Amino acid sequence: MFSRDIGIDLGTANVLIHVKGKGIVLDEPSVVAMDRNTGKVLEVGEEARKMVGRTPGNIEAIRPLKDGVIADFDVTEAMLKYFINKINVKGFLSKPRMLICCPTNITKVEQKAIKEAAEKSGGKKVYLEEEPKVAAIGAGMDIFQPSGNMVVDIGGGTTDIAVLSMGDIVTAQSIKMAGGDKFDAEILQYVKRKYKLLIGERTSEDIKINVATVFKGARNESIDIRGRDMVSGLPRTITIHSAEIEEALRESISLIVLSAKSVLEKTPPELSADIIDRGVILTGGGGALLNGLDQLLAEELKVPVLLADEPMSCVAKGTGIMLDNIDKLERSIV
Ligand SMILES: Nc1ncnc2c1ncn2[C@@H]1O[C@H](COP(=O)(O)OP(=O)(O)OP(=O)(O)O)[C@@H](O)[C@H]1O
Numbered sequence: 001m002f003s004r005d006i007g008i009d010l011g012t013a014n015v016l017i018h019v020k021g022k023g024i025v026l027d028e029p030s031v032v033a034m035d036r037n038t039g040k041v042l043e044v045g046e047e048a049r050k051m052v053g054r055t056p057g058n059i060e061a062i063r064p065l066k067d068g069v070i071a072d073f074d075v076t077e078a079m080l081k082y083f084i085n086k087i088n089v090k091g092f093l094s095k096p097r098m099l100i101c102c103p104t105n106i107t108k109v110e111q112k113a114i115k116e117a118a119e120k121s122g123g124k125k126v127y128l129e130e131e132p133k134v135a136a137i138g139a140g141m142d143i144f145q146p147s148g149n150m151v152v153d154i155g156g157g158t159t160d161i162a163v164l165s166m167g168d169i170v171t172a173q174s175i176k177m178a179g180g181d182k183f184d185a186e187i188l189q190y191v192k193r194k195y196k197l198l199i200g201e202r203t204s205e206d207i208k209i210n211v212a213t214v215f216k217g218a219r220n221e222s223i224d225i226r227g228r229d230m231v232s233g234l235p236r237t238i239t240i241h242s243a244e245i246e247e248a249l250r251e252s253i254s255l256i257v258l259s260a261k262s263v264l265e266k267t268p269p270e271l272s273a274d275i276i277d278r279g280v281i282l283t284g285g286g287g288a289l290l291n292g293l294d295q296l297l298a299e300e301l302k303v304p305v306l307l308a309d310e311p312m313s314c315v316a317k318g319t320g321i322m323l324d325n326i327d328k329l330e331r332s333i334v
Pocket residue numbers: 009010011012013014015067068154155156157158159179180181205208209283284285286287289290291311312
């Protein structure tokens with residue numbers, strides 16, 4: 001048995017684990033199915049996700065992280081333990097050092113909760129690092145030079161916007177409740193208001209992935225969706241179009257655009273000039289995979305906007321790069 005360092009992207013929507021020397025070894029939804037009566041964990045990850053919105057009364061499919069932070073400590077700990085055991089069936093990890101990513105503006109109490117959950121899951125030493133910094137590294141940016149790099153990382157629960165230079169954050173803003181989950185909720189409300197139809201969160205995520213756009217006219221698709229009619233109580237099918245989703249998401253997206261503008265307004269001019277040359281990079285599934293967001297941000301911010309390759313893996317990849325230098329970095333991180 002020997003110790004290996006591991007990096008964890010403990011996300012609201014997905015957990016990814018990177019093991020030093022092996023790469024990304026786990027990528028699963030952050031969902032736990034529990035028996036309400038006994039408190040027993042029934043399924044974790046993909047199997048639990050399939051149950052969301054489809055469980056009988058005594059079973060609950062829980063997302064233990066909300067808005068990028070731990071909402072249910074015990075369930076988060078159970079989930080982390082399960083994932084670490086899953087990747088460690090051959091026992092190659094023994095008391096590993098762990099590097100975990102968190103949003104930029106979480107409180108000390110929230111940081112402590114994440115550290116504690118990781119320590120209880122077997123971590124010998126647990127380091128926390130800010131998500132946009134690791135996402136930028138994972139997206140291939142050289143943030144250690146004295147020049148400006150801007151990253152907009154939109155996940156399931158949070159949006160992190162940051163300008164980085166010389167390995168650190170210069171200006172940043174983190175918006176809780178602004179990410180893929182919020183977009184799903186907006187779509188659900190829109191369908192309820194306009195069509196008097198109740199749909200589940202899996203259905204609204206399907207709409208977002210298959211027809212959504214946030215840039216007028218960039219996409220013209222439609223999808224048939226099923227739900228429960230609010231008046232008759234019976235199942236009903238409707239057809240939803242891209243233009244409707246653009247309207248449903250307009251308000252949430254404008255909040256993200258405003259935050260990005262405010263980060264740019266607070267950025268020192270030399271670094272702003274670098275951002276015009278290098279562009280802004282979009283990472284995270286909630287933003288980089290959302291149709292039209294790159295076009296909208298480019299138009300609103302007047303700078304080039306680039307999409308990261310494999311945007312949902314940037315943070316995990318970034319932890320891998322940081323773990324290679326963990327001894328050097330040890331002094332600078334929490
Ligand atoms: N094609 C797509 N179009 C739009 N959104 C998508 C697409 N594919 C995935 N998503 C969304 O990406 C989000 C998950 O992204 P990601 O895995 O980067 O988040 P996370 O790291 O778990 O969250 P956070 O960083 O906020 O804690 C989900 O809300 C999901 O619905």
